Amino acid sequence: MTNLENFTPKLTADGSFTFVSQEFGESFHSHYGAKQESFFKFVEPTQLMKAAQKPVLRLLDVCYGLGYNTAAALQTIWAVNPNCYVEVIGLELNPAVPQAAIAHHLFDNWNCNYIEILSQLAFEHQVQRDCLKAQLLIGDARKAIAIVRESNFLADAIFLDPFSPPQCPQLWTVEFIKQLSLCLHEDGLLATYSCAAAVRTALLAAGLAIGSTPPMGRRSPGTLAAHIRGYKAEEQGSQEEKFPLCPYSLALCEVEKEHLLTRAAIPYRDPQLSDSSEVILKRRQQEQQTSCLEPTSHWRKRWLSATQGRDFIGTSL
Numbered sequence: 313m314t315n316l317e318n319f320t321p322k323l324t325a326d327g328s329f330t331f332v333s334q335e336f337g338e339s340f341h342s343h344y345g346a347k348q349e350s351f352f353k354f355v356e357p358t359q360l361m362k363a364a365q366k367p368v369l370r371l372l373d374v375c376y377g378l379g380y381n382t383a384a385a386l387q388t389i390w391a392v393n394p395n396c397y398v399e400v401i402g403l404e405l406n407p408a409v410p411q412a413a414i415a416h417h418l419f420d421n422w423n424c425n426y427i428e429i430l431s432q433l434a435f436e437h438q439v440q441r442d443c444l445k446a447q448l449l450i451g452d453a454r455k456a457i458a459i460v461r462e463s464n465f466l467a468d469a470i471f472l473d474p475f476s477p478p479q480c481p482q483l484w485t486v487e488f489i490k491q492l493s494l495c496l497h498e499d500g501l502l503a504t505y506s507c508a509a510a511v512r513t514a515l516l517a518a519g520l521a522i523g524s525t526p527p528m529g530r531r532s533p534g535t536l537a538a539h540i541r542g543y544k545a546e547e548q549g550s551q552e553e554k555f556p557l558c559p560y561s562l563a564l565c566e567v568e569k570e571h572l573l574t575r576a577a578i579p580y581r582d583p584q585l586s587d588s589s590e591v592i593l594k595r596r597q598q599e600q601q602t603s604c605l606e607p608t609s610h611w612r613k614r615w616l617s618a619t620q621g622r623d624f625i626g627t628s629l
Contacts, residue, residue: 319331321416368397399446434448472503476506480589484511484580496538507535511535575608
């Protein structure tokens with residue numbers, strides 16, 4: 313699919329537009345607001361306003377898509393520190409997506425000052441400016457991540473933004489997320505919109521500490537992750553640990569912890585980083601069928617009864 317006409321802008325609640333993927337059968341963004349999702353699910357949790365105070369900031373944007381997350385990052389970073397040198401690597405399967413975003417003028421209502429940069433990145437796949445080095449790696453992210461690792465790129469922030477796990481399981485596997493963790497700086501932060509138990513299990517398996525980010529337009533939160541060695545106790549003797557300077561606790565509440573003890577937490581696996589989505593889904597389904605873990609429906613029923621639906625996280629993906 314390379315024809316730009318395959319992408320029709322769809323209005324979201326905050327006035328910004330998104331596309332619907334014909335290949336995956338899902339929208340690229342939440343209908344609650346495409347633009348605000350980029351800021352609230354990715355930019356704010358990864359603390360780019362604080363990171364921008366450094367002379368150099370590195371960003372890995374997994375599933376670059378329309379370019380909204382990178383656009384929100386650049387806008388935030390340079391508003392704080394116009395002299396911050398930013399290195400961006402974006403991973404994107406279909407180059408027609410960011411090109412269609414430019415062709416349809418989707419940034420016009422953003423008050424975005426960097427449309428020229430985004431356009432060059434979309435069509436030429438690389439940009440070199442005084443305060444920016446950016447490249448877009450086109451193709452299967454499972455192959456592209458090897459290029460990122462070989463370049464010794466260590467990101468201060470990673471945005472993990474594929475389509476949902478049932479539709480794109482290959483980018484939510486234990487093996488792929490492990491590769492991402494190896495590209496995350498020891499003080500860096502990884503953010504994703506998903507709170508699926510299988511995703512959180514994969515993040516934990518990669519040696520990362522995890523916590524929830526606030527819901528945006530829906531009840532389900534996102535997930536924030538960092539290297540465990542980045543943890544520091546807030547005070548001596550405290551049982552609660554928190555990532556330095558981060559307002560989000562890298563800890564889960566009791567209902568979230570128990571979610572990770574159910575069959576929903578069985579992760580997606582792709583040992584050679586080459587299996588089709590069908591194979592990955594079938595492998596997980598077979599593992600779930602033979603698992604001794606609690607059925608997720610039992611967990612949900614127990615907590616719905618206990619909380620009467622208040623502040624209940626109901627995902628079972």
